[in-house]
Amino acid sequence: MLLRLRVSLPDRPGGLGQVAKALGALGADILQVTVLEREAGRAVDDFTVSWPGQISAAEARERLSAMPGVRIEGVWATKEVPGSAPDYDLLMHVASEPARGFATLVDALPSLCGAEWSLALADGAVRHASLAAPAEFHLAEPPPRAVVVDADELRLMLLPVLAQGLHVIVARAEGPVFHRAEVERAARIVDVVAKLAARA
Structure with missing residues (x-):
């Protein structure tokens, strides 16, 4: 295990x-x-x-x-295979098919971040969702920068993509609150995906 x-x-x-x-x-x-x-x-x-x-x-x-x-x-x-480079694999997939950039990102983030699910919200609606993500999600006040929230039984990482009008949410049910090093890594990945997707 x-x-x-x-x-x-x-x-x-x-x-x-x-x-x-x-x-x-x-x-x-x-x-x-x-x-x-x-x-x-x-x-x-x-x-x-x-x-x-x-x-x-x-x-x-x-x-x-x-x-x-x-x-x-x-x-x-965790399902993350030590020694692998899933972040590079993700970016290669997005570079190959930038029009699906955010859908690919949302599918990959749970394994990249040791989380259970992720989704992308725009105007209060779920635009993309990974497996196990809820069909609806309410974000009371979308943050202007990456933040971590310990809410109920979930630890959430909220990553804004202001140029696209999106907020990417990553949720961890087990384990600790996301560390700032994890948030910085995820925010960089989201920024690169946003730039690649903008070219589509």
């Missing part, structure tokens, strides 16, 4: 090694590590791990929480 773990740990020599050792002792095989931030003496890292057998997010969190000085910010299932 592939899991993503978001871990906050002391930013000191050997800190990452201790987490890797603890994960190995628990039977997890680390496939990828992404450093999201290093500030105020702490680091926040995303680990993509392969865990043999079935393990729930709650069980993984419980097992890892025993590490001193380490905080588990989120554990959730």
Whole structure:
């Protein structure tokens, strides 16, 4: 089973090694590590791990929480294949068929962002939706810039595409609130897709 773990740990020599050792002792095989931030003496890292057998997010969190000085910010299932470049694949598809740019983007964003679904809204109506996205979605006040909202049981990333009159929404039900590094990456991808789609 592939899991993503978001871990906050002391930013000191050997800190990452201790987490890797603890994960190995628990039977997890680390496939990828992404450093999201290093500030105020702490680091926040995303680990993509392969865990043999079935393990729930709650069980993984419980097992890892025993590490001193380490905080588990989120554990959730992922389909992202470590070492792949899905963002480049997405941009290649959009460059090949720019008229379908936003539909392609919305289909790809859930796997790119470790989320469950995404959609694009224009004038209050859903224009494009990925699998599992709702047919209707109400956005009370569309933001003028990329923001993160922790609403009810969903963590939302709201990405405006002002030139197109669209708002792209990405929703995560499991795992932590979107980190600013994730938001910046997604916003860049949306900007590139918007420029490619504008040429269609």
